[in-house]
Amino acid sequence: MKEESKMVEKFGYFGKILWVNLSTHEINEREIPEEWYHQYLGGYGLAARILFEEIPFDADPLGPDNILAFMPGLLTGTTTPFTGRYMVCGKSPLSGGWGDSNSGGTFGPEIKRCGYDGIIFVGKSEKPVYLLIKEGKATIEDASSLWGKDAIETDELLRIKHGNRIRVAAIGMAGENLIRNAGIVNDKGRIAARSGLGAVMGSKKLKAVALIGATKYPYKNKNSVIQMTKEYKDKMKFKDLMSRVMMKFNNILPGMMRLIKMDLFLTEGMQVTMMSKYGTGLSTAISSEVGDAPVKNWNGVGYIDFPQKKVRNLTAQNLEQWKVKPYGCFSCPLRCGAILSVPELNLKETHRPEYETATAFGALILNDDVNTLLKVNEYLNRAGYDSISAGGVVAFAIECFENGIITKEDTGGLEIGWGKSESIMPLLEMIVKREHIGAILADGVKIAAEKIGKGAEKYAVHANGQELPMHDSKFGPSLATTYVSDPTPGRHTAASIDFMEVGPIGKFIKGLKIPKSKKHKYNSKGPAQAFMAKIHQTVNALGFCNFATWSGNIRLLDFIFQATGIQLTNDDLIKIGYRIQTLRQAFNAKHGAIQHQINTRALGIPPMEKGPLKGITLDIKTMVRDYYESMNWDPETGIPTNSVLEHLELDFAKTSLKLNTKNTTIVMLP
Amino acid sequence: MKIIVNLAGSFGLKSINSEVSIDLKENANVEELLQALRRLLKIKVFSVKGMKSNFIVVMINGERIDPKFAKNRNICESDYISIVQPIQGG
Known part of the structure; x- marks a missing residue:
């Protein structure tokens, strides 16, 4: 009886992670204290708690002391809409600080099906290996025959060997060759792309993680979760239908919208309708026109340098001609992905390029050739190379070339330039193979500019070492705060309030009181930015996709309780997010990685003379200080x-920060 | 005069990423342009009301036109005109 009374039934998590030492090839299970799930939920929340203590402050990101964690969200594996995601975490070789990256597909839920809340790799193997979990047993397998194969081939070969049920996350040539912008590919085209964690995986000689699980998610109340999921999907279907009906009768729309105040309702419906059909590429043409998309390495103007007749070649609407079928990530009702077939390019099955890729290899480098975009997209998925950073690196190389900083001698005779579509693939291959100037560009624009010198840093558009995404911070000023001050710099998916200002994110969780801010009033944004940074961590740690927050209200607290038995309030959600964000920041403080570096083009210094962003200069100091x-x-x-560490029960971090920050040089804002 | 208008976005049930050519009288203003487009494409959000409700954004030479000035802003043949749906993300 005594023993039985001690046993606590776990719901929503397994209470353990798999701990794989690649140096010794030992595999163990580690128990996670019960209270950590209440304090950090799952995903990168849990990872932050573990990695803060486990990664030494002087660990080389590409050395054996770094740790690589694959962490599904707390709700990942349930039917809760939009929660099919997992996060990869470790010390980033780009920023030298906290690195995480997020991917959908079906890999995250498979970690749970293997009975773990995460898989953590430490050390470094001498030979290429992959981790296999099959029939409840974890083994380290020889990957010599897979080394040199691309990520999609690797997935296919592992399917042939272990059966089609297997779920694979693998690196391609970029990760193997320690390209600092390398990502990790799952489902043959979803990629945990940012923070350079594919290079960390490559440095550990870990080619793939291959999983077949059979463990059921330990719901507290499965029927309730399924019922709530059904209700949510029915509501989405209804919104979709209403949106179509109302758009059909758009003759009466503008007046009617104001009359019955249904604008938000319609926005959510339209989000469902249009994203389901076109995916993120829906906004490719729009963004370059209004100033959201950076043009010509953040120094151009859409209507002048990349007018609509060029950009429309790259839109999702144009890509429709090759669409074979849509697809969605696990538990996603939106299904914004699509598979294309392009026989003329010998692409039997390829993923539809996302907005970020279409802009990074469109407006950013003035390429208007859709065939090049399709080839690049497929190549980067196979190589396992972050398309955002890859575009940033290509743009940097072009501008250096145009200004005589690098020459044909450096590029092996290849002539590169704005809009020279035919040179893009050879340049990318040069980088991935580390040939000629590619050996330098492979380290990302920050390090490349330092190595090249001759004023190249002017053209290196990054924040703290990571290339900036395809959303110009002059268009969305809070993005600049996020880019420069989030623990993972240069991320458009990390907690900016500007997306909140344009979308119905405030409706996602009922009862949240979001501080007000004004887009270009720079001293009004701190409380809202902090609020978003907090709630965003919680949403991520639960395993949600960002698009969930644009799709209307979800019974979040009910989903969490019925799946896990953890009863939370909105205040708890905010406090948990606050704890996670503070711990990620503390990780950077410990590792001397709070840097505040950002290319001044992202700040409007000097201001643009033409176009929609004309005359805008951001007061970054005020925005960051207020945040x-x-x-x-x-x-x-x-x-x-x-005081904040104590308030958030992060006392364990105090000593570490005291020891490790006294000699740290913080790079201050420009 | 012949005006080229670039359209990008989903207007009503129509997803349009193309240009249309339209004949307007000399010195026509933005409101008249929208009226002509509305007649041509039969999409009612092409109106000043559509601008005010944020269904469409009208941009001329890279600058967003405030719906308040739709009547005052004249158009000439050399203008680069685009009408987009105001969405962001991806």
Whole structure:
């Protein structure tokens, strides 16, 4: 009886992670304290708690002391809509600080099906290996025959060997060759692309993680979750239908919208309708026109340098001609992905390029050739190379070439330039193979500019070492704060309030009180930025996709309780997110990685003379200081204060920060 | 005068990423342009009301036109005109 009373039934998590030492080839299970799930949920929340203590402050990101964690969200594996995601975490070789990246598909739920809340790799193998979990047994397998294969081939070969049920996350040539922007590919085209964690995987000689699980998700109340999922999907279908009906009768729309105040309702419906059909590429043409998309390496103007007659070649609407079928990630009702077939390019089955890729290899480098875009997209998926960073690196190389900083001698005779579509694939191959100038560009624009010198840093558009995404911060000013001050710099998916300002994100969780801010009033944004940074961590740690927050209200607290038995309030959600974000920031403080570097083109210094962003200069100092103040971190350095660490039950971080930040140089804002 | 208008977005049930050519009188303004487009494409959000409700954004030479000035902003043949749906993301 005594023993039985001690047993606590776990719901929503397994209470253990798989711990794989690649140096010794030992595999163990580690128990996770019960309270950590309440404090950090899952995903990168749990990873932050583990990695903060386990990665030494002086660990080389590409050395054996770094740790690579594959962490599904707390709700991943349930039917809760939009929660099929997993996060890869480790020390980033781009920023030298906290690195994480997020991917959908079906791989995240498979980690749960193997009975684990995460898989963690430490050390470094001498030979190429892959981790196999099959029939409840984890083994380290020889991957010599897979080394040199691309990520999609690797997936296919492992399917042939272990059966089609297997789920694979693998690196391609980029990860093997330690390209610092390498990502990790699952489902033959979804990619945990950012933070350079594919290079970390390559440095460990870990080619793939291959999983076949049979464990059921330990629901507290499965029927309730399924019922709530059904209700949510029915609501989405209804919104979709209403949106179609109302768009059909758009003759009466504008007046009627104001009359019955259904604008938000329609926005959600349209989100469902249009994203389901076109995916993220829906906004490719629009973005370059209005100033959202950076043009010509952040120095051009859409209507002048890349007018609509060019950009429309790259839109999702144009890609429709090759669409074979749509697809969605696990548990996603939106299904924004699509498979294309392009026989003329010998692409029997290829993923539809996302907005980021279409812009990084469109407006950013002035390429208007859709065939090039399709080839690049397929190549980057196979190589396992982050398309955002790859576009940034190509843009940097072109601008250096145009200004005589690099020459044909450096490129092996290849002539590159704005809009020279035929040179893009050879340049990318040069980078991935580390040939000629590619050997330098493979380290990302920050390090490449330092190595090249001759003023090249002017053209290196990055924040703290990571190339910036395809959303110009002059268009969405809060993005600049996120780019420069989030623990993972240069991320458009990390907590910016500007997406909140344009979308119905505030409706996602009922009862949230979101601080007000004005887009270009730079001293109004701190509280809203801090609020978003907090809630965003929670949403990620649960395993949600960002698009969930644009798709209307979800009974979030009910889903969490019925799946896991953890009863939370909205205040708890905010506090948990606050804890996770502070711990990620503390990780950077410990590793001396709070840097505040950002290319001034992203700030409007000097301001643009034409176009929709004309005359805009961001007051980044005020925005970042206000954000830090609102987080109760040191307003100048961004180091979390002792009082906030205590408030968030992060006392264990205090000693570590005291030891490791006294000699740290914080790079201050420009 | 002949005006080229670039359209990008989903207007009503129509997803349009193309240009249309339209004949307008000399010195026509934005409101008149929208009226002509509305007649041609039969999409009612092409109106000043559509601008005000944020269904469409009209841009001329890269600058967003405030719906308040739709009547005052004259158009000439050399203008680069685009009408987009105001969405962001991806």
